[in-house]
Amino acid sequence: MGTSEIETYDLVGVGFGPSNLSLAVALEEHRGGIPGQPLTAAFFERQPSFGWHRNMLLPHTTMQISFLKDLVTFRNPLSRHSFVSYLHSVGRLTQFVNNQDFFPTRQEFHQYLEWVESNFSHQVSYGSEVTGLRLPENSGPGRPDHVQVEVRDTGGSGTRIVNARNLVISTGLVPRMPEGIQRDERVWHSSDLLERFRGLNGDDLKNVAVVGAGQSAAEITRFFHDMLPHAQVTAVIPSYGYSVADDTPFANQVFDPSAVDDYYFGTELTREAFWRYHRNTNYSVVDDELIRDLHKRSYQEDVSGHKRLQFLNLTRVAAVRRAGTETRVTLRSLVEGESRELETDALVFATGYDSMEPSRLLGDLDQHFLRNQNGLHRVERNYRIATTGALPFDVYLQGGTEHTHGLTSSLLSNLAIRSGEIVKSIEQRRTERALIHRTPVAAGESTS
Template structure:
């Protein structure tokens, strides 16, 4: 296992960890900065653990649509003239006219994924796939009194390790699937993040009874998909609330995802921040688009009209108390909050659409994390430009692309604001580099003046 020495390497202005939409958007912003200021290019590179680009591939279900406008792409809100916009993709794909004729603000999830793949292909020289960042450590450059560089250790797919050096890193490693305590995924117990890959390994005839746990968009979409794809199967939806709740996507409510709302949240009082969540959680969390709710209710109603055996079952105000693998299926114990009773069911597969947790940067930073401040709740303090607040004198920077809901509000884990956010991070990196260069040149200027 060889490690490349730092001194023989180029020093990057920024290294990106992960290459999902957020860091893709940053790569675009940096490229466009270089095009506008070719004499001052920003040296950057990105590392992605996956062998190729992919974004929520296991939820690319038929007929599912994006929950945001096509204009909330990788670049448009920052630069409407970008060659990486969704409209540019449509033009390159010879579908711009047809898309307009379709008169739909919300592309299918499959088409948006195609757009992201197209953009990733245009950035292929900026990313190394099949490469996992395993550690980050600060180092001090000759002539500096405080740590001002970062050594980033990268492990490739063949197990070899190399080290790259940068002045900044941006962490965009996505979210971690959340399962109930004591539940482990396997060939019959799935999380929604692995749904299609697990579903496609099973013969349809093997799935005679399936269960979906959750109250959000993914849970409802998977329930609809299973009902339509398995006409012979019993499909149970276990919902912790009393039925699905509709997502508020009305214009005034959607303003919580506007770029201006980030400032109002970041600089707002604690009472203001609490109000954001209290009044507007139903814009995105544990809610379902109205058309999906109607589609599921219509299927249930049609069963009642036809009579006979019912295949679609909704268990409201119910939670999973226990899951046990038994033979080729699973035994599930449900607890109803309606009557406090328990019910035991045998299923061939159970899908937990129970959301995600943010990845704590400390898991990646390791001992380096002690250089950064935390708030009273133990969360990282974050500057307005998404840079971690340092607790020491180091000048190298760690930027977060996600995991900043506590400081920057409700759009932190969503696509809605990534173009503007990436522009702000790019501007911060360029500005801090300029300030550093001016500081280095200042003594020279003083000496010239004295002469």
């Protein structure tokens, strides 16, 4: 592309995790629309290459969803991009079936995602962070039909602009730390884990602690116990103990595609019921097998008298002080209200994530998007943010729609269907606009 040329795309995807990867597949498989004019798309991802929560690809960790909830199957069971197709292509289908397990390891699912990604990498710019949006100056005849998207090269070679008629924001969950506690080389969030861990000599980690009561906290506790056989491992748990994740069949229905409609078109009471009764399908809960494993380990240590795994329940971190390679943690018991000190060589906060929030990316243009009485974006059923009507482009969200679309918003369960719905909506609105203006729709052209 020359310096004076700006590419214009029907769809620009911000972030290229599983959500926008699924969208790329849905676009490829989309049929119908304007003959001879397929929707054009480009995706921007700030990581240097494809990666799905790489720092939490711990040994033996498994998916929280069935392999059939892959990027495509619920939308198109005939797709060549399914998990089953992947297994077939790598020659593991028979053994996978013999394994009789609906839940592959995260490592295997990551391999599947990379396999699908390899068919779409020509549409993705890696090392490219989308930093802002601006409306074009109306230089030519007619109204502009796009927004300008600023993309920063994370390698330091500057910023470029692309034009987008539709933006699909899918930037993922945001790591959450307790207020006032900073991450560094010895104080980590769970999303830093493997990179930080590999950066240190395991022999130097004699005391490690994990804060949190959810799946990641339990996984990291087990990981440390396995990887650091000489170390004291302390789990700091704000609850009385780990709570089990409910993945029984009736509860699992909250992740069904039809549950999105029930949530979206339901009353306030319906939505409240989803959260009140079914939070324990996903939030601050742990797989049954992992809970039992950790308890067995602890009990075995009681029996052997060699105790190095301890669980401090009803306990919170009150303060963290760093001195050299040591980290001094002040813990407060919620029972007695008493404080105690713990010295650690590595402290991990598995304290969860905040949901995706597009405001920073939308910048000044955010004023044109409508919000509900709680100050959250009004999102239409097709995942488009409702606007005041003044904008020449549309913004769709994949993530950050818990308040409108329910529990699957930040999960993989409904990706296939959601991506199909977004593509359909973009195509429909393009066709409507073409009819209104009675002009052929230009796709993928360059403007100077």
